[in-house]
Amino acid sequence: MFLLARLRAARLLSAYARGRRDFSHWDLRGADLRGADLARIDLRGARLRAACLRNARLLGAILSGADLAATDLAQADLRDAVLAYAQLTGADLRDAQLTGADLTGARLVRTTLLGVRADWAYAAEADLTGATLDGADFTGTDFGPLPSAGAPAHGDHAAGDAE
Helix, strand or coil: CHHHHHHHHHHHHHHHHCCCCECCCCECCCCECCCCECCCCECCCCECCCCECCCCECCCCECCCCECCCCECCCCECCCCECCCCECCCCECCCCECCCCECCCCECCCCECCCCECCCCECCCCECCCCECCCCECCCCECCCCCCCCCCCCCCCCCCCCC
16 A cells, blocks of 8 residues: 555655645555645545645645544644645644645544634634634634523424424
């Protein structure tokens, strides 16, 4: 798998250098793309599980629905990136830049967000269960509407509600 991941990463970097930006649904599991400049890349639905994107420049990248579980995104530049409904369980985003990013419905369970800067991001329905948030900056981030006290949780019905 390691050799295959290296070949896929090299193929992506070569095509990106030639001007291609759409890599949606690519399988890049375990790929080493550390430090790569991939601004405005489209990786929607891509499989990047356990990849290394440490220090990568992903400014304005589209990562909607991508599988980024256990991925190293430490110190990555994800400003204005779209990570809506992305799977980031167990990922390392330590000191990453997420200013203005769209994290709608993203799954950030047990994710390391130490020192992350996510000011003015949009994170409605994002799941941060068990995430490490020490030193994280979420100034101005919109987490969407919060349930009012006593309201049923999403998917729950109060007694007597019609299905």
